[in-house]
Amino acid sequence: MNLELITIQVCNLCRSVGSFIKNELRNIKSSDIEEKSAHNFVTYVDKTAEERLMGELLKILPEAGFIAEENQKTKKGERYNWIIDPLDGTTNFIHSIPLFSISIALMEGNEIISGVIYEINLQECFYAWKNSQAFLNRTTIKVSETANLNNSLLATGFPYYDYSKLDQYLELFKYFMENTRGIRRLGSASVDLAYVACGRFDGFYEYGLSPWDVAAGALIVQQAGGKVCDFSGNKNYIFGKEIITSNQNIFSEFLNVIKNYF
Numbered sequence: 001m002n003l004e005l006i007t008i009q010v011c012n013l014c015r016s017v018g019s020f021i022k023n024e025l026r027n028i029k030s031s032d033i034e035e036k037s038a039h040n041f042v043t044y045v046d047k048t049a050e051e052r053l054m055g056e057l058l059k060i061l062p063e064a065g066f067i068a069e070e071n072q073k074t075k076k077g078e079r080y081n082w083i084i085d086p087l088d089g090t091t092n093f094i095h096s097i098p099l100f101s102i103s104i105a106l107m108e109g110n111e112i113i114s115g116v117i118y119e120i121n122l123q124e125c126f127y128a129w130k131n132s133q134a135f136l137n138r139t140t141i142k143v144s145e146t147a148n149l150n151n152s153l154l155a156t157g158f159p160y161y162d163y164s165k166l167d168q169y170l171e172l173f174k175y176f177m178e179n180t181r182g183i184r185r186l187g188s189a190s191v192d193l194a195y196v197a198c199g200r201f202d203g204f205y206e207y208g209l210s211p212w213d214v215a216a217g218a219l220i221v222q223q224a225g226g227k228v229c230d231f232s233g234n235k236n237y238i239f240g241k242e243i244i245t246s247n248q249n250i251f252s253e254f255l256n257v258i259k260n261y262f
Helices: 005-025 044-059 091-092 166-179 189-197 211-223 252-261
Strands: 032-039 041-042 065-070 082-089 101-108 111-119 124-129 132-135 139-141 153-156 182-184 202-206 227-229 242-246
Touching: 005 044, 005 082, 005 101, 005 124, 041 132, 044 065, 044 082, 044 101, 065 182, 065 211, 082 091, 082 166, 082 189, 082 211, 091 202, 101 189, 111 189, 111 211, 124 189, 124 211, 132 211, 153 189, 166 182, 189 202, 189 211, 189 242, 202 252, 211 227, 211 242, 242 252
Parallel strands: 065 082, 153 182, 153 202
Antiparallel strands: 032 041, 082 101, 101 111, 111 124, 124 132, 132 139, 202 242, 227 242
């Protein structure tokens, strides 16, 4: 299997579907917005984009199944599965806030072997495959070299449906407000991870996420020289609904602080 070729094909596919998503920004109406659950939205744009992605991905790797946000009844493959978020940042999209993305990962067994994140508004494509470097629009990227939390800029996402850990989250948020350069909340976990990979953010953490939010980004960060784990320091970050990622230098300090609160 030529993972480099497959990854580049997925990059091109994301650019094509990304153009469709951006063009629909001018057409979206309030009547087009469905609420899947409290504060969790979907539109015909998400659904159409996913259908287009799945159709083309089947051509790229016919034996692969799917783990997809908007069509969770799709058949899983025995060996390979695409993990797809057709529009990560739907709330941003429906409010015309220009930061949303497509995220696609390819999993072999339990291992992510290819990942692509396409931020549609800046036309930035972040990608990597197993044993490769990480790239942004054909340029190699690396995580930051920031040495400690005090000099770090972090990213997170706010809980919007699972409030079971909200008190710990807010206490941790306060700690990071007081002991880092700041915290940003962009509204697309995929982009947060991509920005860690290219050194714009030094670290990212969030709970309540799904596999399609993190699968591609986790691989890209690792191939860019970063580290990834769950809140316990283990490897259950794809399906475990919590993730920590950062550069190598702050990782232990970052993880230990989060462990203190969770």
